[in-house]
Amino acid sequence: MKDPSRIYRWLLLVASVVTIVYLVGAAVRENYLAQWRTVQQEYRSILREKATDDRGRELLAKFRVEMKQASIPALGTVDRCVTCHNGIDDPRMTDVPQPHRAHPGHILDKHPVDRFGCTVCHHGQGAALTFNEAKAEDVFWDYPLLPSELTESTCVACHDAEKLPPDQIPLLVTGMKLYQEKSCGSCHKLGGRGGTLGPALDNEGAKTKHQLIMTNLRPPHTMWNWQNAHFRDPGGVVPDSQMRNPTVTRREALALTAYMLSQWKRDVPESYLAPDKIEQKYRALHPLPLTGEQVYKQYCTACHGNGSYTRWDKKFNRFIPAIRGVSLIATATSEYFQSNIEQGRPGTQMPAWGPHAGGLLPEEITGVIEYLRSGAGGSGAPAAPAMTALTLRGDANKGLSLFLRNCAGCHGMNGRGGLAPEIGNPVFQRAATDEFIIRTIRNGRIGTAMPAFQRDEAPAFSDRDIADVLAHLRTLGEPKGQKAMAQNAILGTPPGGKP
């Protein structure tokens, strides 16, 4: 009779051999073939070469081949980078190859590894024991190792960038300046101040690659690579992006990338913060107002340019008024400017800039109005000349036909705008006095398409016509739904909340 368990005994033999081979293989691979063991053995021979004095001999004697780590509970990090970067704080290790070399510069003098670790500045996966996993670009890790030139962006986690020596953070300094020069604040909020057309950037540096559209980006798909490419060509990286191309050089794009990386509301323990960082945090609670010119350059330029011309913006299909134009300045009161700036123009792309919306301080709004006035024709604003009072009561129905014939072409039916400002806009209706409107119709706007309807030599409108048109204009602000919506747009914006 054939042995019924013969096949099982063979199977058992084969399976057992495989088991033993793989168990031994795994034990050897995980314990003896680890990359860092070879590295540490190399480092030991470097130590031996350099052991010329007592101190060197002592270091050699103390050296053990073992896993090393900087465990920083306060920062929540365990960094095992020093397992391979053994010479990181040994000043003699300047002429040896990586990974044995000492840290460049004198950063470690004030930031010892055993107090700060590595990943708090460099990012990367500190727990890893192979370079590929520590670099963490192709493995599952939120914050891969930063390229050396961008490492400066993490300094601001504990320092006030403005108090650091500029030569230590060259990119950040440029980036900060560019952010203001390019008037990024016109569309983006930062620290509670800025427009609402683009996303707020307060925590931009904390974003991971999974929060960005990588489809059109050439690898490596890292967050900074995305930022960098995006600053060079926003529409090429994010299809349908509305962001204007900031037209920057390569270095400037890198600088803006560094600045974005630095925008990270990180929870660093108080004891790690530099004194100037704490001061900066207090300063942010009581900000010093900017001058009118600074505000204009940082928060208005992106759309209004220098403010002396009106233009039609094809990309956004919108009309941009000349807010520093001669006749507007001559006609409008400061209250008119103030309510338009504080409340914006709901339904258009002009956001509200009041303290609870765009984050401008009352002093800054006053300042920027002064600045608007200062620019008209290069000289101070001419005081609005006294005007003959218009006491007629207009007829809205007559005004309608006049409006349709003379105004609707640019201002749109119902005053919904088009090639010219939205005069049906509730904020306009509330802010503009009768006098302001009458004066504008009479005199037109110099330098824009708005003609004067009552020139001395050829009056197109009589005083009665103007009164009729005014009466009609005042009906435009009435429709209830539109008003309610506008109210929401103004009041519904919580301070610092999502626009």
Place this chain on the structure above:
Amino acid sequence: MAETATREFLHNLHELPHTVKDACFRLGKEPESEREESHATFHNLFLHIHSVRVHLRTLKPTLTFGLGLMATASFIITIITGVLLMVYYKPSTDLAYQSIKDIHFTVSTGRFIRNIHRWSAQLMVLAVLLHMARVFFTASYKKPREFNWLVGLGLLVMTLALSFTGYLLPWDQLAYWAITIGSNIANSPREMTDAIGITKFFDPGGLQKRLLLGANYVGQDALIRFYVLHVFVLPLALVTLLGVHFWRIRKDGGLAKPEDPMGGLAEWGGERRPVFQPLATKTYGLMALVKGKRPPVNRGPENTVMSWPHLFWAELSVLMVTVAVTLVLSFYYDAPLKELANAAIPENPAKAPWYFLGIQELVSYSAFTGGLLIPVIVVVGLALIPFLDRRPGGEGTWFGSSHERAVFWQSLFFACAVTVGMLAFTVNYGWLRNWFPNIHQLWIIAINPGSLLVLIFAAWSLFILKRKDSVRLSAVSLFTCFLVGFTLLTYFATVHRGPNWHFYWWPSQWPVH
């Protein structure tokens, strides 16, 4: 006197190695006779659940393929590696991920141990499913094994629950979003209660979800619940049920097998031997102890061999093959570990563990039908099989009764065609919501690709019942349809579903984030 006591003591001391050895290994040598071999079996706690002799059919590899043992073996492996992992794992949302990273990077061979745990768990789910299919197709659920079929079903559910609860513990993105999906499946009765507007008063879905998570979201409460279930409650329950399962195998007369032929001469391991003839004066009834025709009086020949060593070689070899397969997998493929769980960054697509992906596909049609109704129908249907198909015959043989194999192949092709057709139709043309955007949700709950599949499969098995006039064949057709549906839906959701649950031919075509 004192002198003899001292001498005795010294003598005992001298004999110590032998006496201890004799006490531990009571037989003291390799068993030589069948009597000693049976001794070796039933005097050992771990072996005595086996019968002393085992039928030759039981030892045939192609009868069972060792699937049940393989499931048990992988369970033992997960227990051992699981205990090792428990030493380092910290069940807290702040520490869990870091502790897994530490296991991965610094614990000596920790990564290997975690890989083994992961792969043997996957192997266990697979083996349990295949084991169920084996038992069904060899008709081994029939009397007297109905109860053991039910126990096995309980073990299947528990295996899935064990694997599912373990999924959350690493607290990475994969875990977080898979459990979010899983808990939303638990929440699926809400689609029905919402549709008829009674959620405010009666919300079994919300209750299920909150019981599972301990909150309305996946957080610390969910983690500790899953941990307790995973390391204590479920393993304990599974071991208990497994004991019952084994005990029933023994009590139901070993593995199911056809009756041995009556009388005369018969084959026995390639030899022809006379059948055992009972003496008229003797009683052979031991039926009170073990169900079935025992001892094999009037039947024969006795096609049995000693369990020691034959059965134990077989069992040991299956155990070692499982270990070897797991080790090889673990050596080359790391268990996945994604980024730290982050509620702000949804995984897209967020997929449940693979064995729930068929259900997730059904849930994408209708949460209530796919997440509750169909799984309940399937489990209840499986449980009813041995009670609806009661005619004996075909036990212990693959496709034992006549026409079974033909019906199996017919059903296989039928179910493949229907399932693939249904999936292709749904992908290309959408479903009711796409055609009638304002339709009431109840219509979709009632009529969707999942419910239609169930109805078509049921109709098919009724057709077989009528046409072949056999309950067994009807059951074969339905079970085959279930297997095909499960496999194809799981495959489809694994490979062809991408971000936003859209159809893609391959994962490489998914848009990159």
